[in-house]
Amino acid sequence: MNHSPLPTTLPETERTRHRRLREQGSLDRGVLDAVLKAGFICHLGVVLDGHPMVVPTVYGSDGRNLYFHGSVASRSLATSPDTTVCITVTHVDGLVLARSVFEHGVNYRSAMVYGTPRLVTDAEEKLAGLRCLTEQSAPGQWDYARRPNRKELAATALLALPLDEASVKISTGGPDDGDGPDARLGLWAGVLPISAAFGDVEPDPALEDGIEVPAHIAVRAGTGLG
Amino acid sequence: MNHSPLPTTLPETERTRHRRLREQGSLDRGVLDAVLKAGFICHLGVVLDGHPMVVPTVYGSDGRNLYFHGSVASRSLATSPDTTVCITVTHVDGLVLARSVFEHGVNYRSAMVYGTPRLVTDAEEKLAGLRCLTEQSAPGQWDYARRPNRKELAATALLALPLDEASVKISTGGPDDGDGPDARLGLWAGVLPISAAFGDVEPDPALEDGIEVPAHIAVRAGTGLG
Numbered sequence: 001m002n003h004s005p006l007p008t009t010l011p012e013t014e015r016t017r018h019r020r021l022r023e024q025g026s027l028d029r030g031v032l033d034a035v036l037k038a039g040f041i042c043h044l045g046v047v048l049d050g051h052p053m054v055v056p057t058v059y060g061s062d063g064r065n066l067y068f069h070g071s072v073a074s075r076s077l078a079t080s081p082d083t084t085v086c087i088t089v090t091h092v093d094g095l096v097l098a099r100s101v102f103e104h105g106v107n108y109r110s111a112m113v114y115g116t117p118r119l120v121t122d123a124e125e126k127l128a129g130l131r132c133l134t135e136q137s138a139p140g141q142w143d144y145a146r147r148p149n150r151k152e153l154a155a156t157a158l159l160a161l162p163l164d165e166a167s168v169k170i171s172t173g174g175p176d177d178g179d180g181p182d183a184r185l186g187l188w189a190g191v192l193p194i195s196a197a198f199g200d201v202e203p204d205p206a207l208e209d210g211i212e213v214p215a216h217i218a219v220r221a222g223t224g225l226g
Numbered sequence: 227m228n229h230s231p232l233p234t235t236l237p238e239t240e241r242t243r244h245r246r247l248r249e250q251g252s253l254d255r256g257v258l259d260a261v262l263k264a265g266f267i268c269h270l271g272v273v274l275d276g277h278p279m280v281v282p283t284v285y286g287s288d289g290r291n292l293y294f295h296g297s298v299a300s301r302s303l304a305t306s307p308d309t310t311v312c313i314t315v316t317h318v319d320g321l322v323l324a325r326s327v328f329e330h331g332v333n334y335r336s337a338m339v340y341g342t343p344r345l346v347t348d349a350e351e352k353l354a355g356l357r358c359l360t361e362q363s364a365p366g367q368w369d370y371a372r373r374p375n376r377k378e379l380a381a382t383a384l385l386a387l388p389l390d391e392a393s394v395k396i397s398t399g400g401p402d403d404g405d406g407p408d409a410r411l412g413l414w415a416g417v418l419p420i421s422a423a424f425g426d427v428e429p430d431p432a433l434e435d436g437i438e439v440p441a442h443i444a445v446r447a448g449t450g451l452g
Contacts, residue, residue, distance in 0.1 A: 015279070041318050041332065043269040045278035052271035052278050053241070054314040056336050088280040092267050092422075097443060100372040101360050102382070106267065110282050134327050146326040146408055156328070178432025182372055188437050192446060193425035196318075203416040206404025211414050217323060220418060 006064065015114055016167035026168040029063075035111040035168050036061040038091055038226050040137035044068065045086040059087070060133030065160040066113055067120075067129040087113045087161060091226040094193040098175035099182040105171065107191065113166040117159040129158050140216030196225045232290065241340050242393035252394040255289075261337040261394050262287040264317055264452050266363035270294065271312040285313070286359030291386040292339055293346075293355040313339045313387060317452040320419040324401035325408040331397065333417065339392040343385040355384050366442030422451045 010016065010027040026032070042059045045052055059068045066087060094107040120126045130153075131142045148156065175189045198220045201213050236242065236253040252258070268285045271278055285294045292313060315337045322331040346352045356379075357368045374382065401415045424446045427439050 015274075015277075041316065041334075043271075043280050043282075043314055043316070045269075045271040045280035045312075047273050047276070047278050048241075050273070051241075051310040051340070052273050052280075052312045054269050054271035054278075054280055054312045054338065056269075056314060056316040056334065058332060084277040086271075086278045086280045088269055088282060090267065090269070090282040094425075094428075095363055097364055097367060098371065100374075100378075101356070101368065102372075102374050102378040104360065104364060104367065104371070106284060106363070108267075108282065112280065114277070130327070134330065137321055137332070138323055138330060141323060141330065142327060145324065145330070145413060146328075146411060148326075148328050152326075152328040174428065174430045174432075178430050183432065183434075185372060186434075186437060187371060188429070188439050188443065189433060190427055190429040190439075192427055192443065194422055194451065195425060196420055196422040199320075199419035199421060201416055201418055202320075202400065203414070204400045204404050206400075206409065207415060208409075208412075211412060213414050213416075217414065217418065225420065 010166055011164075013114075013165055016112075016165060024170045024172070026170065028168075029163075031168050031170070032111055032163065032166050033061070033063055035091070035109045035170075036066065036089055036163075037136075038109070039089050042066070042068065042087045042089045045088070047083065058133060058137055059089070060129070060136035061163070062128075062132045063163065065129070065162055067133045067158060067160055068117075069130070069133060069156055069158050084114060084116055085161065092194050093172070093226075094191045096173075096175050096191055097189055099177045099185050099187045099189045103175055103177045103182075105175075107171050107173070107193075109168070109170045111166060111168045113161055113163060115161050115165055117161045120158040120160050125160075126153065126158050129160060130156070133158075140214070144214055144216065198223055198225065236392055237390075239340075239391055242338075242391060250396045250398070252396065254394075255389075257394050257396070258337055258389065258392050259287070259289055261317070261335045261396075262292065262315055262389075263362075264335070265315050268292070268294065268313045268315045271314070273309065284359060284363055285315070286355070286362035287389070288354075288358045289389065291355070291388055293359045293384060293386055294343075295356070295359060295382055295384050310340060310342055311387065318420050319398070319452075320417045322399075322401050322417055323415055325403045325411050325413045325415045329401055329403045329408075331401075333397050333399070333419075335394070335396045337392060337394045339387055339389060341387050341391055343387045346384040346386050349379075351386075352379065352384050355386060356382070359384075366440070370440055370442065424449055424451065
């Protein structure tokens with residue numbers, strides 16, 4: 001693992017150059033980190049027999065690598081090592097309801113990361129990567145739950161995609177047809193915000209009496225994600 | 227547009243065969259329709275210069291075709307006609323917090339549709355497809371807002387992906403380590419549900435006084451999505 005400081009700006013490449021006006025494109029590493037930290041589900045795109053395949057899977061990001069694992073996407077992962085993937089993380093923040101259908105849109109934050117994933121074979125990095133992946137969706141569980149044993153570790157393929165080529169697009173704000181001819185139509189326009197949240201915990205019916213919900217899980221009920 | 231009845235079961239192909247045990251795979255068309263109806267954002271996977279690219283975009287589904295359009299994904303769409311795409315729609319329903327890190331998981335519903343999108347050129351189908359796409363995220367807006375004019379229609383590339391090759395995966399329920407040796411660890415286990423919802427409407431600051439939120443929008447505030 002390389003621990004030298006990362007440049008704060010990502011390189012602009014043919015794939016990460018921003019072309020459109022409506023969204024705000026960013027190559028700022030802090031913006032990328034914020035979008036990646038706000039979620040734990042990505043869409044992994046691979047090429048399989050020449051055709052694209054897009055699989056949802058969990059990930060963890062430590063700012064240098066995006067870690068993802070193999071048990072949920074065995075076919076796509078079998079083709080991933082040494083081939084390019086695109087991993088996209090999207091948070092949907094709202095519907096932009098304009099005066100005209102044409103100006104309707106969606107507010108969102110989305111990160112796209114390109115690269116060649118590396119199979120993590122170093123035992124120490126594998127544990128650190130699995131910890132990162134686990135803690136991203138379930139903070140506190142790495143220390144609370146039983147950690148992977150040797151057999152489980154052997155059954156898990158962990159991949160690391162370096163955060164070297166990536167771009168972020170963020171779309172915010174309201175409809176922009178408020179100062180054109182459509183503004184005189186007398187129609188309502190605005191934003192219908194969208195957010196995701198955790199509900200109340202649902203204990204496993206198989207739990208024995210007297211096992212309380214640990215604080216690190218209980219505090220998340222009712223809180224937002226994204 | 228073909229209006230003959232569709233078979234209720236989707237064909238099993240090399241790409242849509244279900245291989246894993248944890249999730250419930252389905253080739254039932256009703257299940258596919260339900261997953262597609264529950265959202266309006268998909269992840270479109272294309273191959274660009276031999277590499278995968280995954281772009282979030284809005285879609286509409288009428289049960290026969292998945293419609294998506296061009297202004298948000300011009301580069302990927304330029305390569306889409308006559309090449310295969312994979313469109314994935316995912317709803318995240320909860321975190322499965324098990325007694326062991328290895329058994330942690332996510333409850334979700336996900337549809338993957340494969341095929342070659344068709345550029346919609348017929349004027350009648352283009353309007354119907356744009357209506358489908360608009361109504362999927364913003365029901366009522368096609369009749370309320372100003373519809374696309376000739377110039378806007380010409381500037382919009384609408385693509386139709388037939389729902390001929392698709393599969394659905396649904397993962398539900400709690401952790402399944404409640405009857406193994408880990409059950410004796412005395413650890414809490416269960417599900418932390420996740421849901422998305424609309425918030426309160428945010429009127430465009432440019433709105434003139436006296437323009438009320440129409441009922442079809444007002445009723446959505448506070449309601450769930452997905």
